[in-house]
Amino acid sequence: MKISNQSIIEMYEKMLKIRKFETKAMNLFAEGKIPGFVHLYIGEEAVATGACASLRDDDYITSTHRGHGHIIAKGGDLKYMMAELFGKETGYCKGKGGSMHIADATKGILGANGIVGAGHTIAVGAGLAAQYKGTDQVCVCFFGDASTNQSTFHEGLNLASIWKLPVVFVCENNGYGISVSQARHQAITDISVRAVAYNMPGITVDGNDVFAVYEAVNEAVSRARKGQGPTLVECKTYRWRGHFEGDPTVYRPVEELEQWKKKDPIPRMEKYIIENKVMTEADVTKLNEKMEKMVDDAVDFAVKSNNPSMASAVEDVYTDIIEEARVR
Amino acid sequence: MKISNQSIIEMYEKMLKIRKFETKAMNLFAEGKIPGFVHLYIGEEAVATGACASLRDDDYITSTHRGHGHIIAKGGDLKYMMAELFGKETGYCKGKGGSMHIADATKGILGANGIVGAGHTIAVGAGLAAQYKGTDQVCVCFFGDASTNQSTFHEGLNLASIWKLPVVFVCENNGYGISVSQARHQAITDISVRAVAYNMPGITVDGNDVFAVYEAVNEAVSRARKGQGPTLVECKTYRWRGHFEGDPTVYRPVEELEQWKKKDPIPRMEKYIIENKVMTEADVTKLNEKMEKMVDDAVDFAVKSNNPSMASAVEDVYTDIIEEARVR
Amino acid sequence: MRKMTYGQGIKEGMRIRMLENPDVFIFGEDVGLFGGCFGVTSGLFDEFGDKRVRDTPISEGAIIGAAVGSAAAGLRPIAELMFIDFLTVGMDQLVNQAAKMGYMFGGKIKLPMVVRLPAGGGVRAAAQHSQSLEAWLTHVPGLKVVYPSNPQDAIGLMLSAIDDDNPVMYIEHKTLYAVPGEVEDEVKPIPFGKANIKKEGTDVTIITYGKQVYDALKAAEILAKDDIDVEVIDLRSLYPLDKQTIFNSIEKTHKVVLVSEEAKRGAYTGELAAMIAEECFFECDAPIKRVGALNTPIPFSAELEDYVLPNAEDIVNAVKSLF
Amino acid sequence: MRKMTYGQGIKEGMRIRMLENPDVFIFGEDVGLFGGCFGVTSGLFDEFGDKRVRDTPISEGAIIGAAVGSAAAGLRPIAELMFIDFLTVGMDQLVNQAAKMGYMFGGKIKLPMVVRLPAGGGVRAAAQHSQSLEAWLTHVPGLKVVYPSNPQDAIGLMLSAIDDDNPVMYIEHKTLYAVPGEVEDEVKPIPFGKANIKKEGTDVTIITYGKQVYDALKAAEILAKDDIDVEVIDLRSLYPLDKQTIFNSIEKTHKVVLVSEEAKRGAYTGELAAMIAEECFFECDAPIKRVGALNTPIPFSAELEDYVLPNAEDIVNAVKSLF
Ligand SMILES: Cc1ncc(C[n+]2csc(CCOP(=O)(O)OP(=O)(O)O)c2C)c(N)n1
Numbered sequence A, B: 001m002k003i004s005n006q007s008i009i010e011m012y013e014k015m016l017k018i019r020k021f022e023t024k025a026m027n028l029f030a031e032g033k034i035p036g037f038v039h040l041y042i043g044e045e046a047v048a049t050g051a052c053a054s055l056r057d058d059d060y061i062t063s064t065h066r067g068h069g070h071i072i073a074k075g076g077d078l079k080y081m082m083a084e085l086f087g088k089e090t091g092y093c094k095g096k097g098g099s100m101h102i103a104d105a106t107k108g109i110l111g112a113n114g115i116v117g118a119g120h121t122i123a124v125g126a127g128l129a130a131q132y133k134g135t136d137q138v139c140v141c142f143f144g145d146a147s148t149n150q151s152t153f154h155e156g157l158n159l160a161s162i163w164k165l166p167v168v169f170v171c172e173n174n175g176y177g178i179s180v181s182q183a184r185h186q187a188i189t190d191i192s193v194r195a196v197a198y199n200m201p202g203i204t205v206d207g208n209d210v211f212a213v214y215e216a217v218n219e220a221v222s223r224a225r226k227g228q229g230p231t232l233v234e235c236k237t238y239r240w241r242g243h244f245e246g247d248p249t250v251y252r253p254v255e256e257l258e259q260w261k262k263k264d265p266i267p268r269m270e271k272y273i274i275e276n277k278v279m280t281e282a283d284v285t286k287l288n289e290k291m292e293k294m295v296d297d298a299v300d301f302a303v304k305s306n307n308p309s310m311a312s313a314v315e316d317v318y319t320d321i322i323e324e325a326r327v328r
Numbered sequence C, D: 001m002r003k004m005t006y007g008q009g010i011k012e013g014m015r016i017r018m019l020e021n022p023d024v025f026i027f028g029e030d031v032g033l034f035g036g037c038f039g040v041t042s043g044l045f046d047e048f049g050d051k052r053v054r055d056t057p058i059s060e061g062a063i064i065g066a067a068v069g070s071a072a073a074g075l076r077p078i079a080e081l082m083f084i085d086f087l088t089v090g091m092d093q094l095v096n097q098a099a100k101m102g103y104m105f106g107g108k109i110k111l112p113m114v115v116r117l118p119a120g121g122g123v124r125a126a127a128q129h130s131q132s133l134e135a136w137l138t139h140v141p142g143l144k145v146v147y148p149s150n151p152q153d154a155i156g157l158m159l160s161a162i163d164d165d166n167p168v169m170y171i172e173h174k175t176l177y178a179v180p181g182e183v184e185d186e187v188k189p190i191p192f193g194k195a196n197i198k199k200e201g202t203d204v205t206i207i208t209y210g211k212q213v214y215d216a217l218k219a220a221e222i223l224a225k226d227d228i229d230v231e232v233i234d235l236r237s238l239y240p241l242d243k244q245t246i247f248n249s250i251e252k253t254h255k256v257v258l259v260s261e262e263a264k265r266g267a268y269t270g271e272l273a274a275m276i277a278e279e280c281f282f283e284c285d286a287p288i289k290r291v292g293a294l295n296t297p298i299p300f301s302a303e304l305e306d307y308v309l310p311n312a313e314d315i316v317n318a319v320k321s322l323f
């Protein structure tokens, strides 16, 4: 499959952007500057990037608790994301959502989600809307390996398959649901076999190979756009960090992480890019710097932004009712 | 597989018992003597009968809204069942449960259930208890085709498979969930393929052939008893009546029913019995009469029984608290 | 004026908006050719086809989840749950997704969706098909909850529910489907948060909704013979709530009885009583009475069910205890 | 006397019964080697092994369903949900199965099962990981609901919960896990339905439980400076409810403030207020006040969350409004 140099550069840029954003978030959390739960995407960048590379702004995605990568890949703005992690009023959710609930309707991002598996059926709804309206939009549903044991996986894939909805189910199989390894949470190795239960195409790819992800999802997206229904794409990858920041990861061998670090998707792509002269080393360095700067600017934006007003606490519960405030 | 004549006679007797009980319930409902929802098992008798034939009294079953057949096959007493349909205090549930909630702890019957799919995870719990205690009990979980799209099917089978629990999942594929045909509720033909998603053996058998059901479940039960884990057995069958009594069945062609009536499991077994000289025609007639009498006696018992006392309304919510009664 | 049943009223409301707006559609279990378990959607499949009146598999989680997703993506879904009891199966999609998305996302996504919820007992359907669960729903910030008692309100509330940009829980009492009533020729949306004074009175206020409106009116008739002049308020909308109508009435009668079919412990009537005891305490000159079902699951036996559920007699007794 | 944290108290209660009774076991997501998301089960996996401390897949429906089935078949499961918010995913198994089976089956099956439910806000976990949902649970006939506020009660209520033959919802406030307290050397079960008077007083009664017990005691200290003598009642058990202790207190103080962290609309405090307004009305000489969270999902921002959740200051204000 021929991928244009421009696409390759864009993908590389996105992967870098995710890596730099996540690394910064990691440090900010460690410094106590970001509260709450933070689930990082480091090591899995190729999945979101490859999967979103075939999408338009008006396509949809649903995301998870580990959502930063998806949101960046779908075109989310680092400033508003970072401001949201800080809980500022300029954040994507005005500080009400935080890391686990970032959404951007203008980019079709139907939200990160704190409930494991919630995206599966929401994605089906978005796919239904596209089909119903007769547009050729698609929805990519991101989810983890462990979420495939949740009720919603089953109900969502079944409904998508009987209605032939334009949904691509992208499983990020990073081998664990928190501390529970895949071998302990399901009796299968390749999650793509579950597609059989819905008579839907299923495929497993190397999730650390952005091109492999791109190709598989691209094909699924084209079929979806043509009205040929949903696909399950499993991408095998690994999370480098603990489940959330602060997790000491006692449940997995250090060597396992070391092995996977060798498969880091970013140097792998860098190698390709340089070997194939898509970019020079100097370009690569410059792009790295640019992404770092972008992340720094985002932090700057976040830090300088205001906290939300107390009045905003009682807004947005409904579109038309403002709830009673508190006198304190 | 060799089945003893005694087993064959017992199975035949059970099938007759179910058919006569259900036919009586049908008539009683039509006469307005049984209130509420009644879902009949007529036409599907071979499934419950064949599946329970390998079970001991201390084995468990979970049942469904269409539960009479399962309960009879597992050894339920017609008198207490009929009394329950009438809502009498002598009923299995003291009149509090009705058709959809009959249970008999002494026979391992963990209840008919008004919630589609509820049995899947309860059965897993019963299987867990057996494994945990180190007994060789098994649990047979009965459920319909349409329930296999419910969340609990997925979660239940996954858990049973990773823990290798002694559960046999018996799917009664009668082609419909109320008015929705299988082709419209799932994109597969053989539900047994869903076993792949759990790396569990799956098999499809003719659900109107009691021997086929018996053999498949028997094998699954032996494996379960030996600690070899769960199995999914799909039995293809058909319900003769509407979904519930009163359903005009506008959604299915009359010919379809006619075709299936030709495959009635009862005459089919009768033929086998007589041809193979397991019983004489006279024996068969006598057994039919005996079963009819048993059902009549059950009705008699039910009719003569008392309504529950008002005091009983506030009992059994808890084992140790009696709720406040009403002064009326 | 026309006559129609409550069930027909619900259908009429949906039909009007479906004719006007192609983004409105219905889905749920057996809502198509079968016409729904209670026949409410019957005929709509023939009229609008299988794109707009869709049968689903038995997957309540996916039904509500798909309502959320399709509403977020610009449609106006009406999801039918066959019984409100099955909410338990799709509770996450409703409570953690539908109700919270607007807020969690800073108001940037709106969810115009209606969930139809047949509720209540009286049809001998036992514990898993007879519940009243409005207390759970009214406790969830982000949901609106309405409960019509008659055909006219059924239409008007349905129109407002479909027009609303927030998730609206539309609860229906299953014993009312066949109950007829008068409907104005020109139907209009009934704004949420406007209670309906079904009968004016000066001695005691009965606040209720849904099926119990009929019981309350019957009780009022009986009490009239004892010269107790009852005011009966049909809330229609549980959230938003018409506090003003409640307060005005209590300022007049100084006595209040709250009636619903819920298990009394933790019932929505408790919220009403608490609100009155906090905001209108000095206007009450007698205990705030509640009438509800007993604190049990709903039993199957007709005798037991009738005993567990509240009726007009219980309302009469409650009112009399205040005099 | 020993010192331990609330989290350790919960663990201690489970451990005592696990040592005594092989039928008691724990299961849930990451409760094994990982020790649970809040560390409550840490060490138990090493002590009891993977048969009795079991990690499950992310399948809350199957977790509660398996608790039901295994309890019906003779075990005494303790199921942990990682957050009470995930109840929504296993609600059917809890409400339509666990709570109703005893009744539906005429009392012939019993379900000795405990569900542990970490609840509440204050940890910046936002709308889907911060809820207080006791109102739903107390509304369900067939469930018992307890909510310890300190290590001693955590142990005593856990022992009773495991000993109980009915489904017991054991709610834990996640900001209390690390809070230490004194524990008697010899621990015993605390019977359900016995409230604990944390501080006697004559002027006003504050009724609360869980984390808000601390807020109430702080408020009482502040109010003492204004010569308002507050009685603070820690309910411990929400159902069964210790009405007698409540009534005794109100007969003394004639004023009551109810406090919980729930969204105020539809909160369990509403049930308490309604019960008091019905059964103890003439003893009250002031409005029955409620303090709760605002009627919003829980926001992420620290400032907003602190504003939405109730605190001691709000309790002080509520009490003062009665004088
Ligand atoms: C319904 C529900 N159950 C449990 C959790 C707690 N939880 C959050 S993330 C997670 C693990 C998810 O694993 P996986 O789906 O593989 O995604 P990953 O974290 O590996 O990206 C769990 C158990 C939750 N948020 N929602």
Ligand SMILES: Cc1ncc(C[n+]2csc(CCOP(=O)(O)OP(=O)(O)O)c2C)c(N)n1
Pocket (backbone or CB within 6 Å): B065, B066, B114, B115, B116, B117, B143, B144, B145, B146, B147, B148, B172, B174, B176, B177, B178, B243, C029, C058, C060, C082, C086, C089
């Ligand atoms: C959770 C839930 N959803 C919907 C229903 C309503 N309902 C009762 S039976 C039924 C169809 C079940 O079909 P299937 O599982 O194939 O069993 P069958 O009736 O064919 O034996 C439905 C939709 C229910 N009882 N519970």
Ligand SMILES: [Mg+2]
Pocket (backbone or CB within 6 Å): A144, A145, A146, A172, A173, A174, A175, A176, A177, A178
């Ligand atoms: Mg994972």
Ligand SMILES: [Mg+2]
Pocket (backbone or CB within 6 Å): B144, B145, B146, B172, B173, B174, B175, B176, B177, B178
């Ligand atoms: Mg079927």
